[in-house]
Amino acid sequence: MSSILIVDDEPQILEILSSYLSKEGYHVITAEDGRGALELAATYPLGLIILDLMLPDMTGEDVCREIRKTSRVPIMMLTAKSGEVDRITGLEIGADDYLVKPFSPRELVARVRAILRRMGDFQALSDIVELGDMIVSLRDKSVTKKGQPLELTPNEYRLLTTLLRHPGRTWTREELVDKVLGLDFVGSDRTIDTHIKNLRHKIEDDPRQPVYIKTVYGLGYRLDNPDKTRG
Structure with missing residues (x-):
């Protein structure tokens, strides 16, 4: 089963999102910085990455760019930036969705379902x-x-x-x-x-x-x- 990787340096957010997604039946792994995220992304088969943009060692944008060099795994960005330019920038470097903090965990779960459902639709083709x-x-x-x-x-x-x-x-x-x-x-x-x-x-x-x-x-x-x- 593919895992969902949550990358955020706030333990409370990691705990809340892990709890909500685990209750939905997803296997969740977490990282608190960019380098840890890249290591996990290279190790585990991932179905989705939830990526905070403000990390202690490198930006979420840089993490996204590195992942996009080798993988098309869906990436949902989490950020406190709500401007249109910020959203467009995230999409241009390869993000699939963009959620602004503060957000509802239920909305995030709904977006996760939608992204994975869309991926499943295309995986069925041959x-x-x-x-x-x-x-x-x-x-x-x-x-x-x-x-x-x-x-x-x-x-x-x-x-x-x-x-x-x-x-x-x-x-x-x-x-x-x-x-x-x-x-x-x-x-x-x-x-x-x-x-x-x-x-x-x-x-x-x-x-x-x-x-x-x-x-x-x-x-x-x-x-x-x-x-x-x-x-």
């Missing part, structure tokens, strides 16, 4: 799809472009595969938020624009002139197959 010069393996959740592996965050991967299920269909921001971030996501639907921007930088030769993910002005986004477009 196909390989070729799209232009990309190959998307739904079996092992990997994406390659021109034979080179792409490092996508879980949200970027879910966004790509959601669009991939219906090539040529235009998705509204609201629909993509529901599919990728979950029905219980709290925040602006413009959050999806950040994920689109990050994904384009990874899959497009020129993000300013995308051939895969097209903007349908006034409506949303769609995924095109460049081979069919050229034909």
